[in-house]
Amino acid sequence: MTAHRNFKQRVRARAAKTGESYTSALRHFRPTPTGEDMPEPFRIAVAQSTVHEDPTNSQLLRESGAEVRRLMREAAAAGARLVHFCEGAICFPSKRVMSSLGPDEIGPSDWTKADWPVLQDELDQITKLAQQLGIWTVIPSVHQLPGERPHNSMYVVSDKGQVVARYDERALSTTKVTWMYTPGAEAVTFDVDGLRFGLALGLDVLFPELFTEYDRLGADTVLVSYASTSGRNEHIGVQARGTAANNTCWISLAVTANPETGLVAGVTSPKGEWLAQAPEDGRPSIAVTDLQPSEWSQVGRTFRQRTRERIGS
Known part of the structure; x- marks a missing residue:
């Protein structure tokens, strides 16, 4: 030792x-x-969890918070140093629920309808539990902005129970950017035990240039949180694997616990291979694996940096 x-x-x-x-x-x-x-090695847990779409319903917010904390305890019991949750883990607000004209007509979101005190209380309980368990926790949530539309965000909670970073989704969908959220503006990284983590949320996963940016920033792992409530979305998993291989980094993909989407939570290797995946039946659960730092991934990064300088990109 x-x-x-x-x-x-x-x-x-x-x-x-x-x-x-x-x-x-x-x-x-x-x-x-x-x-x-x-x-x-660095042990990481990635979660697939139930996603509710009504932030006006305090009972559903409480149920989601309780599930998040249950999975945090499972991750800590498995020896994880960090646990990573999906977009909408506490709530993934529906455009119809939030529409000031809806639910039959989509219009600007009326965020005064959201139960902000309950949402904040659930987040506070999560940060306290992170401290009690001694586990880093990455939890997406809506971030309120005075006088403006909120951000769709990811909070980084340290093992001391402190929010040490926040990432705001940048590649918002047409619906999100038109009716619901204020877009984010920059990449965010944080370090734990010598490893550097980047953050991506929602449709960020579809934009390779965001991951190229994290490559340049020296991120060893990118934590991708994605919510899918309907339709088949297997391509998101393909995108995650390709991004990992292209940037020789680990990708942690946290998704909705919904077998109908064809997606399960998992962690890829820097070669784009799944190291661990949650159950395919879609039940709320975690997948746990160890990240072993190696020189191999740095060789790829050095090659890309040298080549980009040569070709002027």
Whole structure:
């Protein structure tokens, strides 16, 4: 354990000095023949959970919050360092429920109808539990903006129970940007135990340039939260696998617990292979796997950076 700890300290010290991610700094070190210098794996849990569409219904908000906390406990019991939830894990507001003209006609969302106190209370309970369990928690939610439409956001809650980052969806659908939300403006990363994580939400998953940006920012893993309440959406899983392979990074895909969509939550390897997936029957559950930092993914990133400089992209 001492060898592992000393090795990680050396890698982290370089990362802090240079601004590199953990895996970027890792390439400057070589494991011993016995493997004693290999860094410890990072255990991650990704959730598929029930998605309700009515933020005016306090009972449904309470049910969603209770389910999130149950899955947090399962993730902590499995030894996960971080648990990642899908878009709409507490609520995925329907354009018809929120329409000021609806439900038969879609118009500007009337956010005064949402039960904001209950929503905030559920988030507060989640942050408190994150501290109690000592687990990092990435939980999407609607983020209220005074006098403006809210953001569709992801909160990053540390193992100390503090919200340390927030990402706002950028690639909003036509409905979202026209009637519902204020778009986000920038990429967001955060570091845990030397690994750098990026965040993507909703239709962000369809835009490769957003993941290229995270590649340039040194993200080792991108946490993608996506909600699907109807129709088949297997292509989202294909997109996640391709993005992982194109950027030699891990992708954690958190989705709705709904077997009719053809999607299940899972984590891909940097080669675009599923390392773990939740049950295909669509029941609320988690998938757990270990991320093992390696030099291989950094080789791909270095190659892409060098090539982009050469071709001027």
